Amino acid sequence: xxxxTRVIWKEFSHSKIGIAGIVILVxxxxxxxxxxxxxxxxxxxxxxxxxxxxxxxxxxxxxWVNYFQSEKIPEHLILKPASMSQQIGSVYFLTDSFVFNxxxxxxxxxxxxxxxxxxxxxxxxxxxxxxxxxxxxxxISTSMPFASSTVTYSSMIFSTxxxxxxxxxxxxNKYAFSLDGISSEKIIFSKLDQNQILKGQYVFRVHLYDVSxxxxxxxxxxxxxGKVYGIMGTDELRRDLSVGLLWGTPLALFIGITVxxxxxxxxxxxxxxxxxKGRATDEVLMRFNDVIYAMPALPLLIILAVTIGNSIFLMxxxxxxxxxxxxxxxxxxxxxxxxxxxxxxxxxxxxQKDYKIIFKHILPQLLPYAFASIAISVxxxxxxxxxxxxxxxxxxxxxxxxxxxxxxxSYSAAARGMWWWILPPGIMIAVxxxxxxxxxxxxxGIINPKLRH
Amino acid sequence: MGFKKFLAKRAITMFGVLMATLLVTIILVGxxxxxxxxxxxxxxxxxxxxxxxxxLSSFKTTEQLDSYIANQIKQRITALGxxxxxxSPQRIGLSMYxxxxxxxxxxxxxxxxxxxxxxxxxxxxxxxxxxLLFTTATAIVxxxxxxxxxxxxxxxxxxxxxxxxxxxxxxxSFPVWWIGVLMIFVFAFLYPIFPAxxxxxxxxxxxxxxxxxxxxxxxxxxxxxIIGFGSWAYLVRNFLVGVLQEDFITAKRAVGIDxxxxxxxxxxxxAAPPIVTILALSLSGSLGGAIIxxxxxxxPGMGRLYFEAISVLDLPVIxxxxxxxxxxxxxxxxxxxVLYGYFDPRVRRE
Numbered sequence: 029x030x031x032x033t034r035v036i037w038k039e040f041s042h043s044k045i046g047i048a049g050i051v052i053l054v055x056x057x058x059x060x061x062x063x064x065x066x067x068x069x070x071x072x073x074x075x076x077x078x079x080x081x082x083x084x085x086x087x088x089x090x091x092w093v094n095y096f097q098s099e100k101i102p103e104h105l106i107l108k109p110a111s112m113s114q115q116i117g118s119v120y121f122l123t124d125s126f127v128f129n130x131x132x133x134x135x136x137x138x139x140x141x142x143x144x145x146x147x148x149x150x151x152x153x154x155x156x157x158x159x160x161x162x163x164x165x166x167x168i169s170t171s172m173p174f175a176s177s178t179v180t181y182s183s184m185i186f187s188t189x190x191x192x193x194x195x196x197x198x199x200x201n202k203y204a205f206s207l208d209g210i211s212s213e214k215i216i217f218s219k220l221d222q223n224q225i226l227k228g229q230y231v232f233r234v235h236l237y238d239v240s241x242x243x244x245x246x247x248x249x250x251x252x253x254g255k256v257y258g259i260m261g262t263d264e265l266r267r268d269l270s271v272g273l274l275w276g277t278p279l280a281l282f283i284g285i286t287v288x289x290x291x292x293x294x295x296x297x298x299x300x301x302x303x304x305k306g307r308a309t310d311e312v313l314m315r316f317n318d319v320i321y322a323m324p325a326l327p328l329l330i331i332l333a334v335t336i337g338n339s340i341f342l343m344x345x346x347x348x349x350x351x352x353x354x355x356x357x358x359x360x361x362x363x364x365x366x367x368x369x370x371x372x373x374x375x376x377x378x379x380q381k382d383y384k385i386i387f388k389h390i391l392p393q394l395l396p397y398a399f400a401s402i403a404i405s406v407x408x409x410x411x412x413x414x415x416x417x418x419x420x421x422x423x424x425x426x427x428x429x430x431x432x433x434x435x436x437x438s439y440s441a442a443a444r445g446m447w448w449w450i451l452p453p454g455i456m457i458a459v460x461x462x463x464x465x466x467x468x469x470x471x472x473g474i475i476n477p478k479l480r481h
Numbered sequence: 482m483g484f485k486k487f488l489a490k491r492a493i494t495m496f497g498v499l500m501a502t503l504l505v506t507i508i509l510v511g512x513x514x515x516x517x518x519x520x521x522x523x524x525x526x527x528x529x530x531x532x533x534x535x536x537l538s539s540f541k542t543t544e545q546l547d548s549y550i551a552n553q554i555k556q557r558i559t560a561l562g563x564x565x566x567x568x569s570p571q572r573i574g575l576s577m578y579x580x581x582x583x584x585x586x587x588x589x590x591x592x593x594x595x596x597x598x599x600x601x602x603x604x605x606x607x608x609x610x611x612x613l614l615f616t617t618a619t620a621i622v623x624x625x626x627x628x629x630x631x632x633x634x635x636x637x638x639x640x641x642x643x644x645x646x647x648x649x650x651x652x653x654s655f656p657v658w659w660i661g662v663l664m665i666f667v668f669a670f671l672y673p674i675f676p677a678x679x680x681x682x683x684x685x686x687x688x689x690x691x692x693x694x695x696x697x698x699x700x701x702x703x704x705x706x707i708i709g710f711g712s713w714a715y716l717v718r719n720f721l722v723g724v725l726q727e728d729f730i731t732a733k734r735a736v737g738i739d740x741x742x743x744x745x746x747x748x749x750x751x752a753a754p755p756i757v758t759i760l761a762l763s764l765s766g767s768l769g770g771a772i773i774x775x776x777x778x779x780x781p782g783m784g785r786l787y788f789e790a791i792s793v794l795d796l797p798v799i800x801x802x803x804x805x806x807x808x809x810x811x812x813x814x815x816x817x818x819v820l821y822g823y824f825d826p827r828v829r830r831e
């Protein structure tokens with residue numbers, strides 16, 4: 029019955045699946061660290077705010093699908109500029125250039141230029157593109173509204189604007205085909221002899237001229253519409269799924285580990301106390317345990333979430349309420365055995381207090397079992413929370429993998445073949461669960477050597 | 482302790498659990514339920530007054546009418562006992578008594594397929610479908626699992642044994658409903674073999690109804706079996722491996738009884754109590770999980786009813802469905818306990 033930590037670790041390190049579990053867990057923890065470092069929590073909290081995802085594409089597949097395809101699907105590009113400014117006489121020039129290689133087998137669906145500029149007076153904004161074949165096309169020329177003092181002005185230029193079509197039409201004699209009825213992006217990115225995609229390096233330039241004061245481009249983004257984006261793609265609400273999946277990792281680990289530690293500690297203390305005290309105390313405590321044990325957890329969890337609240341911390345509490353009972357039963361029967369051991373009886377005879385006997389002599393004996401139970405009860409906590417979130421009862425301010433799947437199912441992702449929206453969250457749930465199951469299995473093998481044969 | 486006393490004790494505990502669950506549910510939804518019943522009483526009075534033309538014309542001013550209506554509502558609320566706070570012992574006792582006698586009242590929004598809004602009718606319509614799906618699944622899973630587990634236990638550490646254990650561990654970490662979504666994606670849309678919605682499209686009176694029901698049941702059934710049989714086989718294997726190490730098996734081997742016979746008749750018989758218990762427990766477990774599974778497959782049973790009731794907050798249905806689900810859950814837990822006590826007398830003596 030007695031184990032030392034060293035022996036356990038030695039046995040554990042010989043178990044292949046135990047090590048596999050630890051490796052997966054380390055990867056998950058590093059993913060959480062990456063999430064904390066690269067994606068600030070504030071920006072993650074805008075997950076459910078549609079306005080913060082405007083520049084992302086709708087329902088785009090992950091960009092790497094292009095590796096498996098002979099025809100490259102246009103990628104959605106969100107480009108940052110290289111800035112340059114100069115002063116000639118009294119005129120200030122500001123140039124933002126966007127350089128990119130366009131090697132896809134299709135036209136971009138559109139392009140949008142988003143900008144925020146600080147100026148006074150009435151600066152002029154010009155946008156032009158230099159194509160791989162050297163042809164330069166003027167796209168737009170527009171002036172900002174006049175301001176006598178310094179103002180900040182935000183606006184967007186859309187490829188669908190009529191004025192762009194008119195400007196491009198002035199280059200129509202360069203093209204060998206008629207430009208009537210063809211949208212702007214299909215002209216800009218087209219070969220001259222026929223309306224086909226022209227691959228190569230494009231340079232979009234945005235010039236800002238002002239005489240009175242040097243203008244500042246606070247924000248300047250060129251978005252090229254495409255059908256694939258990022259590592260994990262985007263969903264129907266234009267959200268970058270990699271952000272959600274990455275942030276789901278610490279949330280799932282938090283829920284799983286807190287719930288299992290909470291349940292195991294509660295169950296251990298409860299069970300050991302009942303077993304140690306015996307008689308009427310034991311009877312009453314165990315009948316109460318029976319009552320909770322036989323309650324249907326999921327319906328009650330749903331009612332609790334609907335009536336009391338669905339904050340993530342409350343959820344953890346609810347899961348603990350239903351999680352401790354099995355552990356209490358087992359630890360009670362273990363305590364029944366341990367309390368008959370001689371050293372415990374001696375301690376009792378010597379007049380040691382009950383809580384001291386429980387915490388110093390009985391609980392340490394149960395630690396290996398406790399660790400195995402913690403590992404084994406993590407997956408259930410994670411899947412239960414995911415299930416509740418999948419039903420739409422999760423905490424909306426902390427979107428979890430279950431909620432990503434909830435959104436996927438409410439936009440009928442399965443029917444529309446959006447595998448990149450369905451597969452990754454489920455795999456993440458399962459892999460996280462597996463890490464703990466592996467570790468639990470390894471520890472179980474150490475505690476119950478009988479099963480190893 | 483005799484078996485009868487053991488039975489009685491378990492039965493009393495189970496009844497206690499049923500009451501406790503009911504009490505918790507009523508307390509949780511009580512205040513909402515209270516305002517809903519008050520509103521519906523007020524609405525009823527208002528309708529009665531507006532429909533009664535002669536009564537309506539006897540009022541001279543709108544103030545008179547309003548005070549009359551307010552008075553009537555007050556009287557009705559007192560008559561219904563709604564004037565006391567919802568947490569008063571009488572009202573909780575009354576609601577518990579009503580639910581115990583299966584009087585769940587009328588649903589707020591949901592109706593049964595035949596159009597009745599009586600919660601009892603709705604539940605009676607959905608319950609058989611849930612029982613059909615989940616008992617069939619449990620039956621298939623247990624047969625498959627016992628067979629595979631026995632084979633794995635007879636060849637411990639063989640390739641088959643390792644595959645079974647590996648499959649069990651991996652399949653148990655995937656949420657059933659997620660596998661369900663995948664199955665729908667693959668077998669209803671990518672390769673349209675099965676319907677995506679499990680609700681049969683024929684009416685109950687149609688002669689092809691049962692065929693259609695079974696066809697629509699196939700996908701959820703296959704999913705439940707795929708997810709379930711691995712862990713079953715694993716459990717059966719572990720029990721059997723434990724039994725096979727007992728002395729009496731070694732003795733039988735020494736006597737020269739054929740290994741197959743030892744496995745199938747002696748070892749399996751001794752591993753029966755835990756296996757039977759798990760059979761009953763897994764049935765109750767799957768009933769609890771039915772809410773999500775049925776929501777995914779759109780299977781028109783208790784689980785989906787529960788889900789729909791939650792999404793529109795139809796409290797009478799929620800209370801009724803919780804009660805029935807709990808009752809079924811408890812019956813299977815009770816059966817598991819009793820079977821275990823019957824097979825393994827040590828439990829009774831505890």
